[in-house]
Amino acid sequence: MVILGKLKFLSRSFAALSSAPLRICIVGSAPAGFYTAEKAHEGVEVDILDRLPTPFGLVRSGVAPDHPETKVVINQFSRVAQNERCSFYGNISLGSSISLVELREMYNAVVLSYGAESDRSIGIHGEDLAGIHAAREIVWWYNGHQDCRNLTPDLKSSDTAVILGQGNVALDVARVLLRPTTELARTDIACHALAALEGSSIRRVFLVGRRGPVQAAWTAKELREILGIKDLDIHIQQADLVTTPADEIEMKNNRIRKRVYELLSKAANPGTSPLCNQRELHFVFFHRPEKFLELDDKSGHLAGVRLEKTILKGDDGQMKQVAVGTGVYEDISCGQVLWNSDSTEEH
Amino acid sequence: MEGARKIWPIIGGSFLEPVGLPVSHLRGINRHEFLVFRRNDAIFLSSQLRAVHLNFTSELKNMFVSRFYRLGSYAVQRLVKAPVFRRHSVLPAIHHQYLQTQCGIGYQRDELFSTAAAKLDSNEGNETEQKINVTFVDKDGEEVNIKVPVGMSMLEAAHENDLDLEGACEASLACSTCHVIVMDMSQYNKIPDPTDEENDMLDLAFGLTETSRLGCQIIAARELDGIRLAVPSATRNFAVDGYKPKPH
Numbered sequence: 001m002v003i004l005g006k007l008k009f010l011s012r013s014f015a016a017l018s019s020a021p022l023r024i025c026i027v028g029s030a031p032a033g034f035y036t037a038e039k040a041h042e043g044v045e046v047d048i049l050d051r052l053p054t055p056f057g058l059v060r061s062g063v064a065p066d067h068p069e070t071k072v073v074i075n076q077f078s079r080v081a082q083n084e085r086c087s088f089y090g091n092i093s094l095g096s097s098i099s100l101v102e103l104r105e106m107y108n109a110v111v112l113s114y115g116a117e118s119d120r121s122i123g124i125h126g127e128d129l130a131g132i133h134a135a136r137e138i139v140w141w142y143n144g145h146q147d148c149r150n151l152t153p154d155l156k157s158s159d160t161a162v163i164l165g166q167g168n169v170a171l172d173v174a175r176v177l178l179r180p181t182t183e184l185a186r187t188d189i190a191c192h193a194l195a196a197l198e199g200s201s202i203r204r205v206f207l208v209g210r211r212g213p214v215q216a217a218w219t220a221k222e223l224r225e226i227l228g229i230k231d232l233d234i235h236i237q238q239a240d241l242v243t244t245p246a247d248e249i250e251m252k253n254n255r256i257r258k259r260v261y262e263l264l265s266k267a268a269n270p271g272t273s274p275l276c277n278q279r280e281l282h283f284v285f286f287h288r289p290e291k292f293l294e295l296d297d298k299s300g301h302l303a304g305v306r307l308e309k310t311i312l313k314g315d316d317g318q319m320k321q322v323a324v325g326t327g328v329y330e331d332i333s334c335g336q337v338l339w340n341s342d343s344t345e346e347h
Numbered sequence: 348m349e350g351a352r353k354i355w356p357i358i359g360g361s362f363l364e365p366v367g368l369p370v371s372h373l374r375g376i377n378r379h380e381f382l383v384f385r386r387n388d389a390i391f392l393s394s395q396l397r398a399v400h401l402n403f404t405s406e407l408k409n410m411f412v413s414r415f416y417r418l419g420s421y422a423v424q425r426l427v428k429a430p431v432f433r434r435h436s437v438l439p440a441i442h443h444q445y446l447q448t449q450c451g452i453g454y455q456r457d458e459l460f461s462t463a464a465a466k467l468d469s470n471e472g473n474e475t476e477q478k479i480n481v482t483f484v485d486k487d488g489e490e491v492n493i494k495v496p497v498g499m500s501m502l503e504a505a506h507e508n509d510l511d512l513e514g515a516c517e518a519s520l521a522c523s524t525c526h527v528i529v530m531d532m533s534q535y536n537k538i539p540d541p542t543d544e545e546n547d548m549l550d551l552a553f554g555l556t557e558t559s560r561l562g563c564q565i566i567a568a569r570e571l572d573g574i575r576l577a578v579p580s581a582t583r584n585f586a587v588d589g590y591k592p593k594p595h
Contacts, residue, residue, distance in 0.1 A: 070522070072517045219550060
């Protein structure tokens, strides 16, 4: 009888344990957070937090407005959120609205999937001049992110913008600056950005990278798109397209690099005569920024950027080539510099 | 109609045209309380009607039933179309089971007819369509055989059969999550070559092989009958620039 009583007590306590559902908190409602929520098993309750009032993170604020197909995944995430086991809480900032300790007390598990939002300092003299922005800020600005609503980049004082960095974000920014505004008007670009771009005087964009076309981080689809923009003059130096044996090895191992290089080679034609008001895109390889130049009137405004020519030296350990300065300098005068912080590569 | 009496009540200053009813056959209620009238496009039932026990003879039943069926379904249709507009039908809550079920059945009958008709059409369609055999093999080696109609993409077929193949961009060539590996080289060669756009996305696919394709771009055709597709162990969405995956 006693044993039976004890068994009953045990089974009841186990039942109580198993009947309470597992509760998980996911901090950050971008794709990482939603994919995690999607993979959660039956019976697990998921709460997704975000510091913004709206979910989806980079899908909403990072994907360029003229790439609506990439944003289609929002449908999949919405289906996850509509599940009764899943709840979304916006406007909650981890650290200020609620602490991690409190979350760990309330939930069985806490998943931190809030990404990396802040920029590394570029570490170059003159980076405080007006007219220098992190590319992330410009992307947030034209996507209507609430943190960069009032950025108001100056697109009227000059006809040249320099973008430091050669990845897909650099191509996105270049494309938004150079695309005809009639095309942009059909996208979900933020209204304040469209108005600013309609009044913009930017006609030349330089894409500057410290290494060569084989090492550039962008991918074929985005490159193909920007090379195909109507009425856009593409400038690529033939000298930059010369490959070394180390480059050949890199291309052999990496299908993307090979296809990107082929695209750039095809686009480097001898150059047509520039028409009036034609927009230009210049690919500048093997140059890294040395310092930013200030306007002569010392008003704190950007006048240009001084670039140092580089050559590549193979890093025997990783089969990766790094850029090394040569002491040869070149200036580009411009009114805007947009720099891309590289989160995966080392400088 | 035998026993019918024409009643011309005036309510709210407008004439009401009564729907002729064999009122004399209704028992257990005050005749003046039970009136069915039609005003413009609205059907009103007297609100003073309480639980009514209606006793019908068999020959009147059909007439009464068909009339109420029409009224009921008409009223319910109006309700559904314009629920907040006051002039339109408001069928007050009559606590009569028979009438309610009649209205309900009337509505359901319409629905039943319409869905039956649709099903009939689709069945005919399936019989004339060609289907091919496709085998999906998951990362654990488990095989699932499905039948795919000619012209459907492999991604859509996987979704119809509840197979685990993600299509994050919903077949707009903006991701590589529907990446599949064609297990036989000869079958791979039968599929039309990938476009530049598909190759751009395949570049980013996890576990890319010589015979990899995107599931949303493989369209079922008769020569692909018996095709075997392996689903890779993982997919990648939103790749970071320059990221090199480490093999698992």
